[in-house]
Amino acid sequence: MGRQDAKYRGDSARAPALALAGLLLALATACGAFGAHALKGRLPPERLQLWETAVRYHFVQALGLLGIGLTLRLIEQRGAVAPGALRGAAVLSAVCVVLFAGSLYALALGAARGVGVLTPLGGIAWIAAWLLFAWGAWRAQF
Numbered sequence: 377m378g379r380q381d382a383k384y385r386g387d388s389a390r391a392p393a394l395a396l397a398g399l400l401l402a403l404a405t406a407c408g409a410f411g412a413h414a415l416k417g418r419l420p421p422e423r424l425q426l427w428e429t430a431v432r433y434h435f436v437q438a439l440g441l442l443g444i445g446l447t448l449r450l451i452e453q454r455g456a457v458a459p460g461a462l463r464g465a466a467v468l469s470a471v472c473v474v475l476f477a478g479s480l481y482a483l484a485l486g487a488a489r490g491v492g493v494l495t496p497l498g499g500i501a502w503i504a505a506w507l508l509f510a511w512g513a514w515r516a517q518f
Contacts, residue, residue, distance in 0.1 A: 461512030
């Protein structure tokens with residue numbers, strides 16, 4: 377089985393990134409609806425604002441992961457191997473949704489303030505993910 381066959385089986389770096397982006401976008405949509413319908417009026421305004429911030433960043437980063445997956449697809453369609461930095465950016469971006477948005481969701485729902493230490497770590501890691509993406513795109517001559 378050749379390289380071309382592997383692409384169609386989904387044995388590439390882009391398949392998990394695209395699938396995970398779809399799942400994260402569905403989850404962001406559900407979290408947004410939950411906040412708008414179930415939490416509105418039940419949470420104090422400052423905690424509802426935390427929830428809305430989590431949803432916004434969750435959406436933006438899931439769309440970013442979609443972009444990374446599509447970039448991986450384009451590189452693979454050219455017959456090239458994507459730089460490891462691009463695959464690393466995809467993984468780091470997905471993990472950061474949990475760290476950043478997840479910690480904000482938890483804080484909005486009343487988690488201990490100590491959970492808040494994850495939020496800036498997630499933000500720093502997201503910056504690192506986008507720097508990895510930039511480096512990988514540069515290396516791929518993209």
